[in-house]
Amino acid sequence: MTIAKPKIVVSACLDLQPVRYNGLFVKDDFVIKLKNYCEFITICPELSVNLGVPRDRIIVYKSDDDFRLYQTSKNIDLTDEMRSFSNKFLNSLSGFDGFLLKGKSPSCAIGNALVYKDKEAKVYHAKGRGMFGAEVIKKFPNFPTEDEGRLKNVNIKQNYLIRIFSIANIRESMLKINNIKGLMEFHRENKYLLMAFNQQKLKAMGSLIAKYQKDSDFEETKKTYFDLFVSSLASRTSKGKYLNVLQHIFGYFSDKLNPNERNYFISLTEKYFNNIVDLKTLIEILKIWSYRFEDKYILEQTILSPYPDDLG
Ligand code: SF4
Structure with missing residues (x-):
């Protein structure tokens, strides 16, 4: 990616x-x-x-x-x-x-x-x-x-980095996307990122794409989608929202893991909630499992690599 x-x-x-x-x-x-x-x-x-x-x-x-x-x-x-x-x-x-x-x-x-x-x-x-x-x-x-x-502040910094790199991603992507299929793919790749910010707007973006007809104005749809995306990322996120996303992604692998791996991940999510482990650690574990189980859908999720690792 x-x-x-x-x-x-x-x-x-x-x-x-x-x-x-x-x-x-x-x-x-x-x-x-x-x-x-x-x-x-x-x-x-x-x-x-x-x-x-x-x-x-x-x-x-x-x-x-x-x-x-x-x-x-x-x-x-x-x-x-x-x-x-x-x-x-x-x-x-x-x-x-x-x-x-x-x-x-x-x-x-x-x-x-x-x-x-x-x-x-x-x-x-x-x-x-x-x-x-x-x-x-x-x-x-x-x-x-x-x-x-x-x-x-590490939380403010991570949130800022996620937002500037995600907005850059949609800005650059929109220059290349020229049909509804392309917009659907973009939406699919950003599903869990958007879920961590604003579920209502995630649904509104999905329904904007679903309602698109052959005679709809594609440039207008793209603009509405872009504005919804940017405003969605302006919503307040929280540990609870991230936890929900982590659990959703974990659900893709949980029945393929052994009980020790499962229990260890669950214990780390509790530590994340209590500020002992940071979000990046959990995301890295999910990334390793998506490589191990070759889950293309999860590997394509932008939330797994929202900004360069060097930036912390
Ligand atoms: S950019 Fe100019 S105006 Fe702004 S804080 Fe720096 S010196 Fe002051």
């Missing part, structure tokens, strides 16, 4: 570009590794609104029901300029799979920027989004968007 190459929009300072307010960049080992497997579309919103490097501090503050972006030292309100740049940039994007933005930034943060009570920036109000990060989430709520800090 070949793994697609995601295209992700990345804060330029995370891609080792010296564009931060102080002329430095951020060195993050995971981002450096990720670049080997992804295409980065880099952007520095603050440079794009001509703030230059180095630059004075800018802040986000709450103003009535809105948030403003402000450069205190020069008494400049940058809100309209940043929103206008963000909308223009985001509207120009196509064929991408997600975002990786710098945390804690008044421009790029997706949830942990310091938001002040007023433009004096002496009293802290709450944590919130940077001005660019807020526009990203408003315009693309279903696309995976994370910051480098949150990706230190």
